[in-house]
Amino acid sequence: xxxxxxxxxxxxxxxxxxxxxxxxxxxxxxxxxxxxxxxxxxxxxxxxxxxxxxxxxxxxxxxxxxxxxxxxxxxxxxxxxxxxxxxxxxxxxxxxxxxxxxxxxxxxxxxxxxxxxxxxxxx
Numbered sequence: 001x002x003x004x005x006x007x008x009x010x011x012x013x014x015x016x017x018x019x020x021x022x023x024x025x026x027x028x029x030x031x032x033x034x035x036x037x038x039x040x041x042x043x044x045x046x047x048x049x050x051x052x053x054x055x056x057x058x059x060x061x062x063x064x065x066x067x068x069x070x071x072x073x074x075x076x077x078x079x080x081x082x083x084x085x086x087x088x089x090x091x092x093x094x095x096x097x098x099x100x101x102x103x104x105x106x107x108x109x110x111x112x113x114x115x116x117x118x119x120x121x122x123x
Contacts, residue, residue, distance in 0.1 A: 001026050001027075002024060002025075002026045002027040002097060002099070002112045003024065003025050003026050003112075003114075004022055004023070004024050004095050004096070004097065004112060004113065004114035005022070005023050005024075005025075005114055005115070006020060006021065006022050006093060006094065006095055006114045006115065006116055006117040007020070007021050007023070007117055008020040008021050008117060009093060009117030009118045009119045010118075010119070010120070011120045011121075011122065012085055012119070012120070012121055013085075013121070013122070013123050014085060014086055014087060014121055014122075014123055015084060015085065016085050016121070017081070017082060017083045017084075017085065018082045018085065018119060019079055019080070019081050019082070020036070020079065020080040020082065020093055020095075020117060020119070021077055021078075021079055022034065022036070022077060022078045022079070022080075022095030022114060023076065023077050024076045024077070024078075024097070025076070028076060029072065029076050029078065029097065030053060031053050031102055032053055032097050032098055032099050032101075032102060033050055033051065033052050033053060033097070033098045033101065033102055033103055033104045033105070033109075034050065034051055034070075034072065034078045034095060034096070034097050034098075035047060035048070035049065035050040035051075035060070035095065035096050035097075035098070035104070035107065035110055036048045036049050036050075036068075036070060036078075036080045036093065036094070036095055036096075037093070037094045037095075037096060037107065038089075038091035038092065038093045038094065038119075039091055039092050039094070039116075040088075040090060040091040040092075043091075045094075045107075046060075046061055046063075046091075047060035047061060047106075047107030048060055048061050048064050048068060048070075048080070049061075049064070049068060049069070049070040049080065050070070050098075050104035050105075051070045051071065051072050051078060051104070052102055052103050052104050053102030053103075054102065055072065056104075057069070057070050057104075058104035060107055063088075064082075064089075067082065067083050067084045067085075068080060068081065068082050068083070069081045078095060080093065080095075082119070085119075085121045086121060087121045087122060088121075089119060089121050090119060090120050090121050090122070091118075091119060092116040092117065092118050092119075093116060093117050093118075093119050094113055094114055094115075094116045095113075095114050096110035096111075096112060096113045096114070097110060097111060097112045098110050098111060099111045099112065
């Protein structure tokens, strides 16, 4: 059973940076696309970025373009680097895996989800 655990969230001032990690166990991530999502209070879940099994990224949200990047390494971990953070980035951040292929599909294609990590951007 594939399990995902996000970490790295916390409180950060506007303009600051955070790097979130998504660590997987139970199955290698090598062949799958992984996405990062977020959900703010009272709002629907929003897709942010996806990285394919080959390492190419797809952006789902214009709001994070140029500020957030996604990456993966060979330790079964995927990262979300977040720079120039704004108060409106405050949300619970989730990673998810699409086991139906290595390419990035739409935000609705994901099969396994982590529990999320809270990011709060405030002065």
